[in-house]
Amino acid sequence: MKENDQENNNFRIAVPADYAGFFSHFYYAENKTAASITKTLLPTYQTILIFNFGTKVFLHSKQDTQVEISKCLVLGPIKQAFDYTLPANAEILVVTFKDDAFYRFFGNASIAEHVPMDPDDILNENCFSVLWNELNKIKDTNLRVDHILKFCDPYLRQQNTIAEQLTGFKDQTLNPIKSVASEISQTERNVQLIHKKHLGYSAKEFNRYLRFLKAIELIQDIVSADSKVDWFEIISECGYYDQSQLIHDFKHYINISPAKYLKFQQDICISKS
Template sequence: MKKLKITTNNNGYHAFRVPVSSAYQQVFTHFYFAENNTCETITKTLLPSYQTVLIFSFGVVPSFNSGQNTQIEVEKCLIIGPIKHAFEYTLPPGAEILTVNFKDDAFYRFFGHATIAEHVPINPDELLNEDCFTVLWHELNKLDNTEDRVNYILKFSDRYLIYRDKVAEQLANFIQKSLNPIKAVADLNNQTERNIQLNHKKHFGYSAKELCRYQRFLKAIELIEILITSASKIDWFEIISECGYYDQSQLIHDFKHYINLSPSKYLKFQQDICNPMS
């Protein structure tokens, strides 16, 4: 199994993304593994991804800040999302996490709720009224490596995945950027735009308008990372133009909305920020 974006820190912090096979690419974007084998507590900031994430914790209990200055511990497994704002997570020495990153409407296809964990993280067993995820955690805890754990989760997911809604599939696969996806899908299905908007929120956990704004912000982040990698000087007006912002104040407003940092502060702390989409 191929690992992507391997990073190490202090010869003891390891983190990498694990891609999924083509059979599951409509369901998961990737898995993410991190472990802290150093003697120090490590805190990272996770950028918003507009994904719902299932977190499995092994070893020493990690925690994250929910955004209301409330620290929440992940003892075995927890669901958060859709993640619309950056948050910090903390891995003490001996902590180990594996995250499952749901794609588009996949979380709805599993649980029938797309926004249930948006404000309050929740144990997935509470959504199904059974302890299957606690049982799953115990099985995963017996396995020694990430590849085996990922494969076990994929097989486990097969029994819970329901049929994909036609409209949700059309919205997820819509690629004509010059058209309004809500209007186009409404016309295709002879439905009102309002009805398609409600379906989008129901199946994805966010509106098409929210997603459009986030994609503009994400494009700015990606362009900044490219310029940093190439050792080029950041031209903010180029970023404003390339990403479709009206002016610098709108760019700053989006950065503060999503990560509570100005663009210049993001540059300063960029090494401590994890981009789940890269």
Template sequence: MKNAEENNNYRIAVPSAFETVFSHFYFAENKTTFPITKTLLPSFQTILVFNFGTKSYLKSQQNHFLEVEKCVLLGPIKQAFDYTLEPNSEILVANFKEDAFYRFFGNALFDSLPIHPDDLINENCFTLLWDELIKLPDTKDRVDYILDFCKPYLREQTAITTLLNDFQNENINPIKAIASQINQTERNIQLNQKKIFGYTIKEANRYERFLKAVNQIEKDILEECKTDWLTIVDKCGYYDQSQLIHDFKYYMNISPTKYLKFQSDICSSKMD
């Protein structure tokens, strides 16, 4: 997501002590005199957005608009949405990793409807946090402050969560394998997956297939190669081209060819 006119937009890595909590932070500001709109790819991550300047706006595929005043939670992000940075707007985004949102809040969100984090805990902790962050002019200092803020609230990973996170064998059903390993029912493992991550294994597998297609398209762009859709269908595990088109329309509300055309206006919250 590189645009010189935005003046500043970059990712911020997190210390190793927090690598199971946040994938990264993201900062962007608009120092121009006109609004800048981007499309955020689905990431299946939950994000916490702090706004420190002019109000920013989110727009869903259903054309619902939301003003971001101080802070808002959104996720797990299962479909693309547009966001607009108005002139003099400035955002800092924390990207929760895997089960980290559950470890922090004690429950997971199950759709992308925006919510103020204080509404989840019935306290004004995050409003007070924003009041402290606005006093810090340096983005790195703000990130460090957020990391210190979250330390006392983080719960340890459960045994089931650790197994779900570490399960890498794509040729075996992780639900079935973990259930057998710890002598629990598959239904119980499925319920824990949904409760802790906010999405099912089936949803995650479908998204990973879509992400493979996106990465292949981006690779073709970088290598200045013509995109061969049949090759993408074969490499990424699609039955046919219509299934590929269906996934692009589901996640982004556009066709693969339109994604290719407008790719420069689209960014991902996944860490490169």
């Protein structure tokens, strides 16, 4: 999502090269209008840490549960879409963890996936409450990002060698689990367990998500070119068996049909690495 005006200001912030293995990007948003703004965030299979410096922000799941963000919450890996509402005078800064970085930071890969948690509850310390108070005194967004990065340094663990092979696997024509297992002479089951432990999801479910993401990106490219979407072309290009399988994935990830996605896609955001 890219918008930037005086009243509804939001933008991405690039991660310094030294931290590129831990975070994909930071995201800032504020609402200076009188009305609340509601958007939908598509699944990313990443974990996010949200700092709130303004009025309370609200997250809404497809199960119609609502969660307030008063200061700081962590959520992920994000496997299904959710809505978020920025009321008047809301201001948030979002940290997006990359690959297995959440495990390297907190010591586990998955929290309650659809229920945000206070990060202090995960570490059993009050350090994030202290961090929020420090960040709240800083008004420049880039300086806040610098402060977060310095805070993270002592917590970041060395990457597991097998997890490193899995996250760095680039050949889309091969099965990463089978390939890595063969290379290191371990069973596929053991590599699968390491994948799930460090990333918070299986390779199989992530491949399904990548297929869906490819469909979304193709649709966005077609819409941007003011062309008509050919659903059979989408099915063929993305490797779906038929239209019903495509519809099933849309319902699974964002709870709407492909046709409704076309209608409302301007209000739907995706956070790319």
